[in-house]
Amino acid sequence: MTSGDHDTGPSVGGPRDQSDTGFNRDRLVDARAAQGVQIGDHNTQVIYNYRRTRTDSVAPPPSIGVAGEPITAGLPPAPRTFVGRERELQRILDSAAQDERGVTIHAIDGMAGVGKTALAIRATHELASRFPDGRYFVELHAHTPGQTSVSPLDVLGRLLWRLGVDPHDVPDTLIERRDLWRHHTARKAALVVLDDAADRHQVEPLLPSGPRCLTLITSRHRLILPDMQPIAVEVLRPAAAAEMFLILAHRDPSHAGEREVAERIAAVCGYLPLAVGPVAGHIAHHPAWTVTDISQHAQQLAAAADRLAALDSPGDPRIQAAFELSYQALPTSRQLLFRRLGLHPGPELEVNAVAALADVDLVTARRELEALYTDHLIEETARGRYRFHDLLREFAHALAATDPAADNTGAIERLLNYYQHTATAENRWEPITPGADPDDGAAATAPESDGEGSAARPRALAWMRVELANLMACLDYCSDRDPARMVELTAAMAPLFMEDGPWPVAVQLHQRAAEAAHRLGDQLGEANALNNIGRMRWGTDDYEAAEELFQQALTLHRKIGNEFGEANSLADLGRVRWALNDHRPAAELLQQALALYRRTGSYRWTGSLVGAADALNLLGRILEANGGYETAETLYRQALSLYRKTGIRRGEAESLGALGGIRRATGDYEAADELLQQALALHRQIGNRHGEASTLNFLGQVRVDTGDYAAADELLAQTLALHRQIGNPHGEAEALVLLGHVRLSTGSFEAANEPAQQALTIHRQIGDRRSEAHTLHLLGFIRLGTHNYEAANGMFQEALTLYREIGNRVHEADSLSFLAQVRLNTRDYEAAVTLSERALAIYREVDNSLGETNTLSFLAHARSFISSNQ
Numbered sequence: 100m101t102s103g104d105h106d107t108g109p110s111v112g113g114p115r116d117q118s119d120t121g122f123n124r125d126r127l128v129d130a131r132a133a134q135g136v137q138i139g140d141h142n143t144q145v146i147y148n149y150r151r152t153r154t155d156s157v158a159p160p161p162s163i164g165v166a167g168e169p170i171t172a173g174l175p176p177a178p179r180t181f182v183g184r185e186r187e188l189q190r191i192l193d194s195a196a197q198d199e200r201g202v203t204i205h206a207i208d209g210m211a212g213v214g215k216t217a218l219a220i221r222a223t224h225e226l227a228s229r230f231p232d233g234r235y236f237v238e239l240h241a242h243t244p245g246q247t248s249v250s251p252l253d254v255l256g257r258l259l260w261r262l263g264v265d266p267h268d269v270p271d272t273l274i275e276r277r278d279l280w281r282h283h284t285a286r287k288a289a290l291v292v293l294d295d296a297a298d299r300h301q302v303e304p305l306l307p308s309g310p311r312c313l314t315l316i317t318s319r320h321r322l323i324l325p326d327m328q329p330i331a332v333e334v335l336r337p338a339a340a341a342e343m344f345l346i347l348a349h350r351d352p353s354h355a356g357e358r359e360v361a362e363r364i365a366a367v368c369g370y371l372p373l374a375v376g377p378v379a380g381h382i383a384h385h386p387a388w389t390v391t392d393i394s395q396h397a398q399q400l401a402a403a404a405d406r407l408a409a410l411d412s413p414g415d416p417r418i419q420a421a422f423e424l425s426y427q428a429l430p431t432s433r434q435l436l437f438r439r440l441g442l443h444p445g446p447e448l449e450v451n452a453v454a455a456l457a458d459v460d461l462v463t464a465r466r467e468l469e470a471l472y473t474d475h476l477i478e479e480t481a482r483g484r485y486r487f488h489d490l491l492r493e494f495a496h497a498l499a500a501t502d503p504a505a506d507n508t509g510a511i512e513r514l515l516n517y518y519q520h521t522a523t524a525e526n527r528w529e530p531i532t533p534g535a536d537p538d539d540g541a542a543a544t545a546p547e548s549d550g551e552g553s554a555a556r557p558r559a560l561a562w563m564r565v566e567l568a569n570l571m572a573c574l575d576y577c578s579d580r581d582p583a584r585m586v587e588l589t590a591a592m593a594p595l596f597m598e599d600g601p602w603p604v605a606v607q608l609h610q611r612a613a614e615a616a617h618r619l620g621d622q623l624g625e626a627n628a629l630n631n632i633g634r635m636r637w638g639t640d641d642y643e644a645a646e647e648l649f650q651q652a653l654t655l656h657r658k659i660g661n662e663f664g665e666a667n668s669l670a671d672l673g674r675v676r677w678a679l680n681d682h683r684p685a686a687e688l689l690q691q692a693l694a695l696y697r698r699t700g701s702y703r704w705t706g707s708l709v710g711a712a713d714a715l716n717l718l719g720r721i722l723e724a725n726g727g728y729e730t731a732e733t734l735y736r737q738a739l740s741l742y743r744k745t746g747i748r749r750g751e752a753e754s755l756g757a758l759g760g761i762r763r764a765t766g767d768y769e770a771a772d773e774l775l776q777q778a779l780a781l782h783r784q785i786g787n788r789h790g791e792a793s794t795l796n797f798l799g800q801v802r803v804d805t806g807d808y809a810a811a812d813e814l815l816a817q818t819l820a821l822h823r824q825i826g827n828p829h830g831e832a833e834a835l836v837l838l839g840h841v842r843l844s845t846g847s848f849e850a851a852n853e854p855a856q857q858a859l860t861i862h863r864q865i866g867d868r869r870s871e872a873h874t875l876h877l878l879g880f881i882r883l884g885t886h887n888y889e890a891a892n893g894m895f896q897e898a899l900t901l902y903r904e905i906g907n908r909v910h911e912a913d914s915l916s917f918l919a920q921v922r923l924n925t926r927d928y929e930a931a932v933t934l935s936e937r938a939l940a941i942y943r944e945v946d947n948s949l950g951e952t953n954t955l956s957f958l959a960h961a962r963s964f965i966s967s968n969q
Contacts, residue, residue: 169263171233174292177224178217180346183339187330191222194328195229195290195313204306204314206322209332210475210488211242211421212373215317218332219292222315230313232287235261237305241297242319242424248297251304255280258305273304281308288312299324319425321473334488340365340375347379349386356390363397368410369489373421377412406493422494425476436467437476438502439510440487441495444576445569448477448485452569455517456510518573519584522563522591560786563595574608582615586624593631597638598749598787600825606635626655626664633671637678639828639865646675663706666695670714680869680905682721689714689721712741712750719757723764724909726946732761749790752781756794763797768805775801792821792830799837803844811841832861832870839877848884855881872901872910879917883924892921912941912950916957923961931961 191205207215223234237254240246255276259269262283270276284307296302296318303324306314316322321329335343341361345352352358368374378400382393403409411418426434439457440448454464468485471477477485487495499507563570570592577585589612596605609631616624633648649671656664670692676685696711719734735757742750759774775798782790795818802811815838822830835858842851855877862871879894899914919934935958942950 169233170261171231172227173261174223174227174234174236175220178221180343181217181221182342182346183335184214184218184221184332187218187332188222188225190328190330191218191315192225195226203310203312204316204324204327205330206316206318206324206327207330207332208318208321208475210334210371210491211319211425212371212418213332213334214372215332216294217372218330219294219315219317223290223292226290226313230288230290233262233289234292235289236292236294238294239296239301241295241301242421242428243295244420244424248301251301252276254305259283277304280305284309284312291315293317296320296322298322319475321475334370335365335372335375337362337365337370340368340370340372343372344368344375344379344382347376348382350382350393354390357393360390360393360397363394364400367397367400367406371418371488371490374410374418374490377415377417378410380412405497407490407497410490418490419494422491425474426494426498429474429476433467433470437471437495438499440471440477441492441497441499442507442510443514443569445572446486447480447566447569448487449566450483451521452514452517456514458510458513515573515577515581515584518566518570519588519591522559522570522588560595560598563592564599564786567595578611578615583619583621583624586612586616586619586621586628590624590627590631593627593634596631597634598789600789600827602635602638602826604826606632609635622655622659623661623664626652626659626661626668629655630664630667630671637671637674639826641865642675642678643866646672649675662695663699663710666692666699666707666710669695670710670717673714674717677717677721678867678869680907682725686718686721689718693718708741708745709747709750712738712745712747712754715741716750716754716757723757723761726909728761728765732758735761748781748785749787752778752785752787752790752794755781756790756797759797759801763801763804768801771801772798788821788825789827789830792818792825792827792834795821796830796834796837799834799841803837803841806844808841808845812838815841828861828865829867829870832858832865832867832874835861836870836874836877839881843877843881843884846884848881852878852881868901868905869907869910872898872905872907872914875901876910876913876917879921883921886924888921888925892918895921908941908945909947909950912938912945912947912954915941916950916954919957919961923957923964926964928961928964932958932965935961 187207194205207219209215220236223236227234235258237258239249239254241248252273255273256269258280259276260266262280264279264283270279287307287309288311289307289309291305291307291312291314293302293305293314293316296316298318298320299322302316302322306324316324321331334340341358341364342352344350344361344364345357348361350357350361352361364378365375368378382388382396385392388396400406400409407419407422408416426437429437436453436457436459440453443452443456448468450461450464450468453459453468454461457464457467459467465483468477472479472485476491477487480486570588574585574588574592577588589608593609596602596608609628613625613628613632616622616628629648629652633645633652636642636645636648649668653665653668653672656662656668669688673685673688673692676682676688693711693714696707696714699707715734715738719731719738722728722734723731735754739751739754739758742748742754755774756778759771759778762768762771762774775794779791779794779798782788782794795814799811799814799818802808802814815834819831819834819838822828822834835854839851839853839855839858842848842854855874859871859874859878862868862874875894875898879891879898882888882891882894895914895917899911899918902911902914915934915938919931919938922928922931922934935954939951939954939958942948942954
């Protein structure tokens with residue numbers, strides 16, 4: 100509807116001349132011509148030409164109504180449905196309410212169909228009383244089907260005519276009309292709406308000059324004008340879009356089922372008002388439809404091969420037409436790039452990927468992306484990163500389908516090559532310059548390498564985290580179309596999956612890669628995938644499955660003669676044996692792996708160096724668990740030196756954490772805290788959430804040891820949240836156990852029982868018997884604290900059985916000591932002494948001096964009770 104359709108006022112024509120007693124045909128022609136003038140077409144110039152060719156002396160009235168009377172109102176009706184734009188509306192109203200407005204121009208921009216015009220019209224109706232000198236709604240038709248964009252010359256002619264300027268006095272040039280318009284509005288309080296503007300050149304001459312004037316501009320382009328306040332209109336929030344649907348469809352908003360299905364339809368429509376309207380109108384014509392009927396309709400819309408066509412009203416493709424007009428306004432080269440973007444399988448666009456996809460340089464890609472953003476054809480998610488609205492993505496994809504298949508295939512290949520090359524190159528093992536023997540026990544404070552290797556891994560992980568959604572989409576895209584590429588890309592992402600999880604999802608991805616590699620006869624790819632699945636299983640404490648997978652990978656690596664892969668599988672098998680407390684076989688496997696790492700790399704390749712460092716770290720843990728703290732520390736420092744030589748900060752952080760554990764075990768809590776803080780800072784710097792969670796757990800233990808229970812509780816809450824985010828049940832259970840210890844230490848037995856029971860359930864689910872036994876110790880002490888001696892005895896006895904089955908001598912002795920405490924509390928002093936003596940023998944056997952000291956003290960205490968009762 101044009102602005103002329105909204106004009107109201109006296110009837111056409113002015114008062115007759117006193118001498119005119121008959122029909123004045125010329126005046127009627129003038130009046131009808133004037134009545135037909137509409138802002139946005141070329142009738143204005145026709146009228147001016149008509150007046151210049153007149154030969155009589157009768158001057159036509161300059162406006163509809165009384166001659167010389169300005170027309171001050173011409174607004175479209177206020178929108179019947181107005182939801183979700185209250186904040187934007189209030190900004191406009193607040194600006195107009197100020198006595199001296201700092202902002203006199205609001206540029207309302209947004210994508211096609213987002214509701215810009217509805218906002219502007221609603222604002223003009225709200226503000227009508229504040230602008231008595233005129234409310235002018237000007238349709239500029241930058242994107243109106245069947246209309247050409249209106250020139251500012253024509254618009255100014257119409258505006259001046261409506262102000263009451265005689266057509267004889269309207270100048271011919273744009274500058275003169277602009278100046279006359281500014282002159283007439285300089286002292287007025289007028290509100291001007293410039294709807295659907297093409298660019299700043301179209302609107303600048305139309306801006307009124309008066310300080311009491313307010314201009315609202317709507318445009319699909321992000322305009323930049325002096326003293327302008329931009330108001331970007333996004334798609335509706337989900338609740339507002341659902342509310343709009345319910346109103347237009349005449350459905351009951353208080354009915355839970357109606358609201359639920361409205362939310363689903365709003366999501367299918369991409370929360371775009373232009374799409375919500377036709378669907379709601381269709382539903383309104385079916386008042387007999389039930390919620391189930393509407394739900395089925397929503398499913399059909401979501402599953403439609405051509406969602407744009409499904410959403411549009413039959414015979415009135417408004418969505419498609421709106422998008423088409425925005426697209427057609429682009430230059431040819433930008434149209435091609437827009438179509439190429441529709442081929443991207445991922446949700447986000449960034450300059451490097453777009454350059455590869457469109458086969459252009461980075462400067463061009465960056466410029467074109469910014470231009471599409473300016474035109475509201477893509478949205479900016481972060482600096483340099485963009486995305487499509489869902490419906491615009493489908494529109495671009497449909498356009499791309501009309502291009503030659505070979506061109507599209509080439510574009511996709513370039514994009515996938517970019518992702519695969521970057522993921523692999525950033526994560527590759529770099530050759531390094533040979534240095535001193537890494538087994539020389541170099542100091543832990545050796546400087547970090549400044550070479551490429553020092554930044555490659557964290558840079559790779561940081562890039563993959565940013566691009567994760569795109570990489571996952573590429574994996575899915577290649578799964579059926581290019582399985583060989585999917586296998587390689589999955590392997591390249593393995594370090595990220597290991598550090599960030601979620602591990603259950605990672606298992607599925609590596610399993611898919613292993614199956615594809617097997618079908619392709621790619622034994623190396625299959626072996627690597629099996630190794631990666633095994634590491635995920637190991638991380639979730641499914642040790643039996645992990646061992647089987649590592650053994651399969653080992654067989655394949657040996658079959659193809661891949662010694663580096665063989666070393667990795669041997670080291671992984673050693674980790675499983677370590678986790679199962681089978682320490683001697685674990686050490687043997689790790690020594691075999693270490694020898695292979697040394698042979699394959701001769702300490703010249705980062706992969707071999709890192710593998711050797713990992714093996715040294717785990718060998719240190721085995722020695723530490725058996726009381727060999729001094730030797731373990733030496734191994735940790737050797738590993739730390741290798742990690743620093745290769746720039747692997749993840750390993751450096753783990754070694755620092757292990758050294759902190761040694762300090763804690765020997766009672767040097769200050770040094771332990773310092774080393775663990777260094778490890779934590781490194782994990783956070785490289786974004787290793789798994790390492791961060793584990794280190795927070797160790798720091799919590801130090802706080803418990805030093806009696807700072809409040810700080811321990813806070814640290815454990817952080818580590819618990821992290822383990823749950825990455826899907827690590829073992830880490831989650833460890834944090835729960837320590838949380839139980841913290842609460843037990845403060846005498847909160849009931850509060851301690853809850854996390855302990857949760858941890859026990861997890862340990863039993865994942866089959867971690869060592870941790871299960873450890874948790875049973877905690878639960879036994881909770882029962883002991885509440886004087887439930889029978890239950891405590893049962894917990895400690897169950898733990899003792901588990902420790903004997905897995906061969907953990909130190910904790911077997913601990914269980915005996917705890918059982919002795921139960922006997923002491925039940926005054927069975929003889930049994931307490933017997934159990935303590937059995938514990939003492941084991942402590943001496945494994946050379947555990949701390950356990951020996953504590954047990955001797957307890958024995959003296961128990962024997963004193965026996966003496967006093969004799």
